[in-house]
Amino acid sequence: MKRILAAAAALLLACGLPARAQDFPSRSVTMIVVFAPGGATDVLARIVAEHMTRTLGRSVLVENVSGAGGTIGGARGAQAAPDGHTLTVGSLGSHSAAPSIYRNIAYDPRELQPIGLIAGTPLFFVVRRDHPAQTMQEFLAMARANPGRITNGHAGIGSTNHLACALFQHLTGVQFNNIPYRGEGPAVNDVVAQQVDSACVLAPAAVPQVTAGTMRGLLTAAAARNPNAPGVPSAVEAGVPDYIFQGWNAVFAPRGTPAPVVARLDQALRAAINDPAIRQRIEGLGSIPAAPEAQGPEALARLVRSEVDRWATVIRAAGIEPQ
Template identity: 80%
Template sequence: MKRLIAAFAALCLALPAGLAWTTRMAGAQEFPTRGITMIVVFAPGGATDVLARIVADHMSRTLHQRVVVENVTGAGGTIGGARGAQAAPDGYTLTVGSLGSHAAAPSIYRNIAYDPRELQPIGLIAGTPMFFVVRNGHPAQTMAEFLAMAREHPGRISNANAGIGSTNHLACALFSHLTGARMNDIPYRGEGPAMNDVVAQQVDSACLLAPAAVPQIAAGTLRALLVAATERNPNAAAIPSAPEAGVPDYIFQGWNAVFAPRGTPPEVVARLDAALRAALADPAIQRRIGELGSLPAQPAQQGPEALRGLLRTEVPRWATVIRAAGIEQQ
């Protein structure tokens, strides 16, 4: 009888732990049981938005729940970044950010409401080359002609960007720092609106990421003077590389990645990571991203730990660039 009582007592003590383990496993297997919101920190039509929608559609099929994109714009992507960071850490609110919003922002905004390095990374989507473009009808036909005009008339050439601290803003700040060109910078609430005004010939120039720039270049609605890379982009092969255009040090590649709030359970992170990896492994998705001039994240670049490592290098690197370029803190 004593042995029976002891065994029963041991069973009772073990039961809560067993129930907790069972509950955790059930939660991991069930997630997600409802739709997921994917916050995009810039307006529709820009690189961040386009890439987010491509992977969100595929992840919806893998997770068997809708992944709905919500554009939350402003302050160089930090308004959307803050909302995503402060969401419940349950996997139902994700954020797609960029180099600007999730690497450079801490060095630009005094009161940023999140530290990108403290978020839960899910994974990199793609690297995104940068193009320097001008409106149709702009008199400069080459980068040499553009620089001559910009230096002769400082501040006269209007230049659109996706907002203070955005990847586009950083790219053009670096361009000005390297070339001495001084332009009249005009911030927008995203790359899409900035691009639209260049296409509409309301603004002279812009630095545009490949998913925004390449379709417009192909359509002939704007002209690119260079791609900020050491080699030409295969999806815009007529555009000279930075060295060919006479600006050999202007090498710039943005990136876009998916984040969850800090404290998201590991089993939920694993489920989301697997869904994103499945999207990036799909040849159709790789082709779509490539057609936009971007570079899909390769297996070694994918996953939470790879993205965490990228942030460890990118945040301090851009702090140095921002100081050197003289970008004032907001």
């Protein structure tokens, strides 16, 4: 009799999981953004969250949980119940480089449940609009003549912006007075307010400000100019040809999220990214929506594994000390 009851309980449990997954979502979905409002991660998350709300039939609500280069929000998302109702939008920094920078990080991005890539995010090196340097070569001459005096804002140690400017300093031999913020948005605000000299800023946060003339781009870290900011020279034109850098943003769920729920979230994210209107909005910010072959959980899992290994090597070479 006990064996019969145990078998019946197991059957009910097995039947219950798919039923709950089919009912997903049963309430609003929280999308944790690991940086403060206004940066690339936040902007892209809000674009896809709006579309996913329509697809899922439940609100997808963005919650900004910033600090420690995105790892505070990353830990919150990783430790949430694995039922699909809490997602995390992370970046190259928070979800690939962070394990090499933070000794006590509370999650391994390779062990999370990937949902999918949102977009690649080209990078701009910007200065306050009244900065005396008009070109990158003029800026480098000033920086070399004044080591440690030019201020450079970033989104926190281990963030994509921090890594981008650490690589820039490594390649050019300049030294900045580096100022960490709780996200890219606050750093950009201080460049616009002319409180900080420079920053490495991802396209969704850089392009609107550069276009508006509230800060100036000295280069885009790519071999060619960005079509949404055609007045900004490429890295090659600016005389720093090896400075090629692109960030990314992606959606993750906690480890152990049921496969049917993952499939539903994957479908909703793909619907957003492949909507022509959404792609146009992302492209209008200078970013690159995920191509079909780069979409989905398996493609994101491969990207994260390769990026964790790659950035471990770069971080060691750049002499960045673990925190």
